[in-house]
Amino acid sequence: MAGICEGRVVVVTGAARGLGRAHALAFAAEGARVVVNDLGVALDGTHGDPNTSTGPAQQVVDEIRALGGEAVAHGGDIATTEGAASLVTTALDAFGRLDTLVNNAGFLRDRMLVNLDEDDWDAVMRVHLKGHFLPLKHASAHWRAEAKAGRAPQARVVNTSSGAGLLGSVGQGNYSAAKAGILGLTFVAAAEMGRYGVQVNAIAPAARTRMTERTFAEAMAAPEDGAFDAMAPENVSPLVVWLGADDSAGVTGRVFEAEAGRVSLMEGWRVGPSADKAGRWRPGEVGEAVRKLVGEAGPAGAVYGAG
Template sequence: MGICDGRVVIVTGAGRGLGRAHALAFAAEGARVVVNDLGTGPDGTPAGTGSPAAEVVAEIGARGGTAVAHGGDVASAAGAAGLVDCALDTFGRLDTLVNNAGFLRDRMLVNLEEEDWEAVVRVHLTGHFLPLRRAAAWWRAEAKAGRTPTARVVNTSSGAGLLGSVGQGNYSAAKAAVLGLTLVSAAELARYGVQVNAIAPAARTRMTERTFAEAMAAPAAGEFDAMAPENVSPLVVWLGSADSAGVTGRVFEAEGGRITVMDGWRPGPTADKGARWTPAEAGGAALGLLAKADTPLPVYGAE
């Protein structure tokens, strides 16, 4: 018996890395898991044959768990619909959606092609929105039928979405937008029994190992592997369980053994003239306020 015993959980991008770790962790806690993965390379292009989703399903089965593979594109309406329908047709219900799928196409802004901008925003942002919309429609219907669910959504943002990251304008923008989507959906869906939270994880995956090769290196034998994806999954499983009742619209950083609640934008120093400022007055007021404000954290990769 685990904290997700009997729940049905979807994890997107679950063939490798963080998604695989989440899927295995949910199954270990008693969940029946829909393992989604399109099977692409780290940049979203086709990557050979075989199904990483099927491999994870087999791994869950070998450990005594229950799972089913789904290979659809979650950033398409048809793929997102098929994903939710897969959970409903196979297991008869859906309790938790973990939006995790994504890939990178890093470039400095002046070299960033429109195609690479759109591809990254599509998978990270639209790939969150479409499965969430489909799942929310089913949960709303359940609530209106008198069967209010204990539903959970865990979205995946990033430190790049919180602070920005040099060379990752497309990824940073998409991950920042995921935070906005999280806040809005948490407010809109609460009446239907749905809680929505986001994580900003740091771990060794295909997406990070080239960008942060030195920091992401595996430790010596016997040492705690602070960058293992499995370190992030316990928080995700808890957020996806009924035990997280009352927690919604929040953002957590998770890395190694550290969990941090992120506060987000809050009003800082304020000046109110009570009338319209001149440009010179507005500038003077702004400089005075900046002198009182906290210094912002640096963008990742900035000198």
């Protein structure tokens, strides 16, 4: 029986470990041919030996091939124009097409705001937000050209946000801001690219990865043998695979939380209680109105790590 991604070509960034690796293997298991991207950096984004940067990605490629699948490695920096463009070119050169892009690459530079250096801010914004934008830009340009040439794609993009992007996370101001930015980018891309046959969604996963195991060590601990591993990255991948498949037709511009066996559709910012004076407020007057609105609304979501 063919998998739901049979014949599709899928690119996964940051795919050498954790969520990305789980996604790449899951897509391959469903019949996809996979481009495994990873720069091979440390948890904080610092580079290892540039001559072995494709090593971790190649290991995943070897795993996929050993299981009978098809995959190639890409070791370029997807937060650069050259690297993002070559990512798309690699898929086209190796497999002749591109159907799905999963933006997953990232790292952490955690600090409290007063200790957060500008370099730490820029580095996290670069890999998470710019590292989503550039592959999305180059893949979208390819799909638009295909549509204009009369070869309408059934293209899919899955972006990776976080609960930190939805609610914020103490000690992760840079990461939270970048992940919130990914949500805005997702909505814009879904609106702009829908006419060309491109669907764009985002996930906010909770799983045990290099980025989470230190922050949430106790909650992320692996269970005893035989027990359901609620924090396994593989629990998130079925949703990502479905969103990246033809079967997800009609689902776009959405954000999903995925944790253990639970999938939630996030509803985002919506208009809540409001007051309209039909004229300009005085400061004290609008303050009274705001306090009333806050009392009428539900409680604000708790920021991760807040006391």
